[in-house]
Amino acid sequence: MDLKAEVEALRQRLEELNHAYYVLDSPRASDGEYDELFRRLERLEHEHPEFASLTSPTQKVGAAPLSAFASVKHREPMLSLANALNDDDIRDFHARILKLLGDDMDVAYSFEPKIDGIGLGLTYEHGELTLAATRGDGTKGEDITANARTISSIPLRLKNEGYPIPDFIEIRGEVFTTTHAFEEFNSKRTEEEGRYANPRNFTGGSLRQLDSRITAARPLDAVFYACGEAKGLEVRSQEELIRAFQSWGLKVATPYFKIIGTVEGLIAAHHELEDARDQVPYEIDGTVLKVNDFEQRQILGSRSRNPRWAIACKFKSRQASTTLLDIEISVGRTGALTPVAVLEPVPLGGVTVGSASLHNVDEIARLGVKKGDRVLVERAGDVIPKVVKVLTEERDGSEIEFQMPKECPACGTPVVKEADEVVMRCTNASCPAQLRGTVAHFVSKNALDIDGLGEKLVAQLVDAGLVKRLDDIFRLQYDDVVALERMGKTSTENLLTAIDTAKTTTLPRVFFGLGIRHVGEHVAEVVAQSLGSLGALLDATEDDLVAIHEVGEKAAESIVAFVANEQNKLVIKALLDLGLNATCEAQSTGGPLAGMTFVITGTLPTLSRKDAENLIKKHGGKPVSSVSKKTSFLLAGEKAGSKLKKAESLGVEIIDESQIYSMVGDAPQ
Ligand SMILES: [Zn+2]
Numbered sequence: 001m002d003l004k005a006e007v008e009a010l011r012q013r014l015e016e017l018n019h020a021y022y023v024l025d026s027p028r029a030s031d032g033e034y035d036e037l038f039r040r041l042e043r044l045e046h047e048h049p050e051f052a053s054l055t056s057p058t059q060k061v062g063a064a065p066l067s068a069f070a071s072v073k074h075r076e077p078m079l080s081l082a083n084a085l086n087d088d089d090i091r092d093f094h095a096r097i098l099k100l101l102g103d104d105m106d107v108a109y110s111f112e113p114k115i116d117g118i119g120l121g122l123t124y125e126h127g128e129l130t131l132a133a134t135r136g137d138g139t140k141g142e143d144i145t146a147n148a149r150t151i152s153s154i155p156l157r158l159k160n161e162g163y164p165i166p167d168f169i170e171i172r173g174e175v176f177t178t179t180h181a182f183e184e185f186n187s188k189r190t191e192e193e194g195r196y197a198n199p200r201n202f203t204g205g206s207l208r209q210l211d212s213r214i215t216a217a218r219p220l221d222a223v224f225y226a227c228g229e230a231k232g233l234e235v236r237s238q239e240e241l242i243r244a245f246q247s248w249g250l251k252v253a254t255p256y257f258k259i260i261g262t263v264e265g266l267i268a269a270h271h272e273l274e275d276a277r278d279q280v281p282y283e284i285d286g287t288v289l290k291v292n293d294f295e296q297r298q299i300l301g302s303r304s305r306n307p308r309w310a311i312a313c314k315f316k317s318r319q320a321s322t323t324l325l326d327i328e329i330s331v332g333r334t335g336a337l338t339p340v341a342v343l344e345p346v347p348l349g350g351v352t353v354g355s356a357s358l359h360n361v362d363e364i365a366r367l368g369v370k371k372g373d374r375v376l377v378e379r380a381g382d383v384i385p386k387v388v389k390v391l392t393e394e395r396d397g398s399e400i401e402f403q404m405p406k407e408c409p410a411c412g413t414p415v416v417k418e419a420d421e422v423v424m425r426c427t428n429a430s431c432p433a434q435l436r437g438t439v440a441h442f443v444s445k446n447a448l449d450i451d452g453l454g455e456k457l458v459a460q461l462v463d464a465g466l467v468k469r470l471d472d473i474f475r476l477q478y479d480d481v482v483a484l485e486r487m488g489k490t491s492t493e494n495l496l497t498a499i500d501t502a503k504t505t506t507l508p509r510v511f512f513g514l515g516i517r518h519v520g521e522h523v524a525e526v527v528a529q530s531l532g533s534l535g536a537l538l539d540a541t542e543d544d545l546v547a548i549h550e551v552g553e554k555a556a557e558s559i560v561a562f563v564a565n566e567q568n569k570l571v572i573k574a575l576l577d578l579g580l581n582a583t584c585e586a587q588s589t590g591g592p593l594a595g596m597t598f599v600i601t602g603t604l605p606t607l608s609r610k611d612a613e614n615l616i617k618k619h620g621g622k623p624v625s626s627v628s629k630k631t632s633f634l635l636a637g638e639k640a641g642s643k644l645k646k647a648e649s650l651g652v653e654i655i656d657e658s659q660i661y662s663m664v665g666d667a668p669q
Contacts, residue, residue, distance in 0.1 A: 004051060010040060014057040018057060018060075054149075059149050059156065060156070060216065061150065062146070062150050063212050064602050066212075066641075067625075068210070069144060069210075072131065072136075072141050074136075074141060076229045077138050078172065079138060081311060083312050089311075090263060090266060094263040097291065097308070097309070108259050108261045109290060110258070110289070111257070112257050113286075114286040115176050116282075118175045118176070118203050120132060120175050121171070121172050122148065122154065122171045122173075123170045124166075124171065127248075129148070129149065129155070134207065147212045151215075153251045154250075155248070158248035159249035160248075163243070166233040168229065169229075169231070176200075177282070179281060184219075199282065224252060225253060227241065235294070236294050238259075256280070288310065288312050291309035296309065297309040317378050317379075319388070321374055321375065323375070324369060324371065324374075325342045325344055325371070326342040326371055327339050327340070327371060328340050331408060331410045331426055331434065332434075334425075335408075335426045335431065337404070337408065337426065339363075339364060340357060348377060348379055357385075360422045360424070362422045364402060367387060369390050371400040371401075373394075373399050375388075376389040376390075410431050413426050413427065427517075428568065429469075429470055429514060429571060430469040432468075435462050436458055436459050438515050439458045440454075440455050441515045443513070447512050447513030448502045448510070449509065451494070451495075460485065461476070461481075469574070470571050471574035473499060474499060478492060503578070505582050509582070510528075510580065511524035514568075522550070527548060527559070537559070538563055538573075541560065591664075592619050594619075594621070596621045596622070597621070597622045598616050598624070598633050598634075598635050599643060600634075602640030602644070612657075615660065619663075627646045629652075631647070632652075
């Protein structure tokens with residue numbers, strides 16, 4: 001077999017296996033077997049770039065990050081559907097259709113679940129995926145092709161088995177995440193990384209990643225149920241369209257899709273699915289009814305914004321009434337004070353609900369909720385239930401007005417409320433409720449970068465009471481550390497050496513590590529350049545700080561509030577006493593890269609993006625983010641995309657990792 005034929009055979013085999021696994025949910029090969037085929041294909045494509053193809057299964061792992069999503073105008077608008085809120089609305093819908101088509105017409109409807117996901121349109125030209133766009137406002141969406149390619153159940157080429165593949169077709173559907181996959185993902189996230197409120201937010205957030213490699217790692221799924229513009233499509237009904245989709249390897253809403261001939265049948269099916277909604281593996285918020293026959297749809301046409309032949313029937317939200325026993329304040333790892341309603345446990349949508357978030361003080365005021373109130377609680381897709389309404393008619397006068405505390409319940413520090421924020425915060429970096437988070441941040445890679453001190457060990461140190469404040473890190477004793485679970489002689493020695501080395505860290509890292517709100521790495525760097533020492537932070541005023549180029553009012557205010565906190569002041573003084581000899585790297589004026597600017601793109605063989613930037617900075621160069629005529633060099637790695645093209649067109653010199661090493665006279669480590 002020649003190579004080209006082998007590449008094609010591998011692709012077809014992998015496509016079949018993907019389809020079996022992700023669309024049909026019936027795996028046909030072991031993971032090992034799949035990996036072997038995948039790696040073989042990857043190697044052949046790498047060795048023979050002339051065979052590269054965007055529709056190859058190897059493209060499913062993601063590509064180089066984009067700088068922004070392009071806007072896409074839909075060739076046919078993605079209309080929204082009119083809503084039915086009760087059974088009579090469904091009967092009215094049917095009656096209107098009969099009136100327009102004639103009473104003697106036979107009308108059948110397709111019945112589908114309404115998935116609570118993100119609307120998507122896929123354009124296939126001659127069976128190959130060429131564009132994926134979000135629904136957006138229905139007229140214009142975003143080009144998320146690179147991300148859609150990574151979704152396992154989206155075929156990059158349509159299967160040519162069964163219905164003829166149209167020359168051009170825009171296939172519409174919904175991207176979603178199963179409840180199970182969502183919960184699994186969320187449970188593994190740390191609070192710093194942020195958890196998603198519900199599967200829909202998660203799906204949206206995952207689809208809007210500029211780096212499609214991140215999307216590739218997310219458990220997204222998609223089903224399809226409609227088409228936009230199509231040339232050469234030979235189907236005459238929704239039922240046939242769904243069958244055609246299936247024959248092309250696309251996932252459809254089985255086993256819920258049905259054709260139903262009577263309006264009472266539709267109503268019954270709607271309620272049946274509503275009752276079973278917790279058994280559906282993904283979030284659904286209603287059902288969609290469409291006239292099955294395309295010719296009848298043609299006659300019915302559309303009003304300005306909705307087609308007359310379809311309707312979305314909403315489910316009732318999952319609500320229950322219960323008593324709000326108390327309001328507790330939880331202090332998050334970022335210091336935010338969140339009021340939480342303690343409820344008399346009540347069953348709701350398959351789980352027992354015993355607490356609900358009240359979000360913030362404004363929300364409490366909006367609800368007018370008091371302790372002891374009867375309240376209506378709702379779970380609307382969200383994992384965490386919320387209080388939607390106070391049943392004021394059930395009050396008996398014993399209810400107690402709630403006041404947000406003026407002090408942090410965990411440490412007693414007065415809480416701060418920023419002018420344009422509704423959230424109250426504890427700004428004490430040594431607050432016990434936040435300590436694990438603040439310490440983990442303090443020692444993290446971009447801050448003090450203490451090797452071997454990960455989140456788990458930080459938690460152990462905090463829980464054992466060895467670290468009560470940030471500066472306690474530098475007071476750790478061998479005997480205490482070695483006594484911790486999973487710590488041996490060598491690991492303890494290594495850790496203490498790493499901590500000692502960290503005393504000579506740089507000032508920007510310390511400023512960033514303190515975890516002051518609105519002080520990211522960049523602000524930390526410019527503040528450090530300007531102040532020059534850690535001690536100077538204690539005396540800096542808001543005016544001093546705002547005067548620094550690129551420091552905004554928010555950051556300045558936040559820094560001053562941080563230092564004003566007595567506990568934080570103690571930490572800074574203690575760090576100085578302990579000999580934390582942080583200096584600010586003078587802005588390099590010399591070095592082999594002085595005066596040169598670099599744009600980095602693609603994946604470098606050994607250096608991470610951050611390490612490459614640091615290497616350039618260390619030798620006097622300046623990393624910048626976009627390519628222009630003034631750019632000195634483009635440092636390009638594998639899978640470089642638009643930046644590489646731009647650099648080529650502007651005549652910017654392109655170098656690889658080995659060249660940057662030889663420019664700085666440094667060998668890779
Ligand atoms: Zn506190």
